[in-house]
Amino acid sequence: MKTVPNNTLKSRSSNQRTKSTSPPRTERRKKAGNVHLEMLFKSNPLPMWVYDLVTLQFLEVNQAAIKKYGYTRAEFLRKRIIDIRPEEDIPKLLDNINQDRPELQNSGFWRHKLKDGSIIEVEITSHLFTFKDRQAVLVVAQDVTDRKRAEERFQLVVESVGNAIVMADGQGKIVLSNLQTEKLFGYKREELLGHSVDLLIPERYRKGHPQHRTIFMEHPCARLMGAGRDLFGLRKDGNEFPVEVGLNPIETEQGIMVLVSIVEITERKQAEQQLMQSLEREKEARRDAETTRERLAFLADASALLAETFDYHGRLKQVAEIAVPSMADWCAIDILEADNSLQRVAVVHSDPAKVEWAYEIQRRYPPDPSASRGIYNVLRAGKSEFYPDIPDSMLVAAARDEEQLQLSRSLGFKSAMVVPFQAHGHTFGAITLVMAESDRHYTEKDLTLIEDLARRAALLIDNARLYEEAQKLNNDLEVRVRERTAELEIINKELEAFSYSVSHDLRAPLRHIAGYVELLNVSAPDLGEKSQRYLHIISESASRMGALIDDLLSFSRMGRAEMRMTGIHVNSVIREVINDLNSELAGREVIWQIEDCPQVKGDRAMIKQVFVNLISNALKFTRTRSPARIEIGVDITDPAETTFFVRDNGVGFDARYADKLFGIFQRLHRSDEFEGTGVGLANVRRIVHRHNGRTWAESQLDLGATFYFSIPHQIGGMYE
């Protein structure tokens, strides 16, 4: 405040650019006013100057400007206003000056260059007026460098926070925003600054917003906005998203501002929601697991019961008992018996009095076989009936009269299912489960469980019935086998008696024939040759008949006789046989070839009989050969059996009839060629079969024959 310029400041409001031609009075008054203005100018703590609007030349500066900018007054007055600007700002400045503008304006923030070259931020207020007859501008420059820096720093802080942040003034106008806000809401900064924060909230919240704002402004304190409520932001594209908003009042020179920090919580919301859902799910899963556990326990118990025995009535009753109370308040089981009648196997309720009552109701109102619902329908259709809820209307529909309706209402049935026992396409009955006083309701899961159980029950019933049938068949079979065995025993006895009788009685008449023929020969020595020949034939026939009977009896005995199993030295048996047949060898030339035979297990007498028959056959059918060759050999290549054979060079037989050979009374030769009864080979086969062996033969007519028989090493195991 040392040097005050001797200039007068003259308001442009005089409306004319005139020279100071004002009347003296006015002039005086003005003068007095100018003095005040001058004082205001000179001693103003803020830098002030006046510049020529045309030349931009400084016309006057005050002390504060000199001090601030570092130029002397003389230096200032030599400069234009562009000289105190950083070069890059000059175009913008010129542009600004060239605009038409009001007399007084806040022309905003500018950067000025001090004499020392440093740059300061200033807020400029300018005023158009006439100075010393020139169009001039009075400028007040306030150094806002610090404030700007602070603001910048604030902006930086705001930017670096990471949250979307806007600052709004008391009227809700956005005065500051950061990059995150712009990204989050999809606006450019200039689209936000100066606009209402309502821009960022959905339409439906805008109405109440001013009121909230007023209340906040009256009691400004940092707090979460809309605590406990779900808040949403509105993007430029119209999408909403959940947000959490923090409010922070800030006192500024412009009054109280509100710093609003916005956090998008879509993910958090989702995470929260997911957490809630998974907690809910977990709870549900626990509940499910618990009921499942109960169900499985029931199913396991029930299945164990069902698996235990064939007493299925008893078991099903027990199943009904364990179904209450875990699965039902009432449980009934009905079985369709083999005669198609329905039998109630069980009714279970925790109160026995109620069970009695239920039976009473059933007696008074037996289920209607033609009803479209209920047990008979289930049995008919083979499908479950499932009633998660039983409304009164259903009771009304089912009741036959008022009394029954009252009864069924009093039972208080809430939920029910009737599930058939089905297996292999048959329905065996049904299980009925009812929820009443416990006020529980069945779910599809319960139905599935009971259907599973019912399937098992059905299998049990099916099995039990099959078992019963099998038992019955078995018993029948046993009875039949016993009867048949008894019959066979009787037949066997009769057969034995028959053969005994044959043995005794059939031979006697033959003996008599032979005997009396002989007596006749003696008593009638003079009989002619012809008569004697007749007597001879009679006697010979009797003898043949005797031989036939002996062979038959032997054959019969071989079939019946008990076997005495021993180790047999086959070669010694063969020697004995040849020895016994010695009488037939008289006058014959026979070449024997006998291999060493292993020991076999069998009935010695029977095996001997086999060799007797085979060797005597060989001798018989080689009668026309000289020499006769008879080979007795063995084949032990099969580890399971030993095969013997008797080979001869006799007349042989036609191979086509090989199978007939071993049949009883089957002969391939006429009896006038080779005598025989047709029993020998049948006896061989019978004996070998009794040893579980086989017989067969090979031959060509006139080229001899080979008869085989095999004896297995294991004879049925029963002789081991």
Added chain:
Amino acid sequence: MSDFKRILLAEDDPRDIELTLTALGENKLANEVVVARDGAEVLDYLRYQGEYQMRQKGNPAVILLDLKMPKVDGLQVLREIRSDPYLKMIPVCVLTSSREERDLIESYNLGVNAYVVKPVGFKEFVTAVREIGLFWVVLNVVPSGSQKSAGT
């Protein structure tokens, strides 16, 4: 001692009796033969019962026993003889049509002295009967007790 060479023939069939007696006659043994027509008669004879109450004392030298007889069959007769202390030493020869195993076994079990199957051919039959007669009546020796009568 008069009973010494006596043969008791137990046989129900008259033709068999005739043929047997013929065979025995050819061998000079016929006079010593007593014929019983069934098992009961055999036992009556041996025990001096019925029509044999007054018969000559003494046991036969041999009994030729048919098995298949009315009333009491041969095996039963054999059983009674072997269980009777006065009769058990009498030689018994089964002479039968049957070669049934069970008859054979049962007979020997009961202590028969011989078992002969009657051959069909008459010559063979005569031979068999002769040999039986010669053996048991002529060659065989028995304890003196066997000859004593049950009554004395």
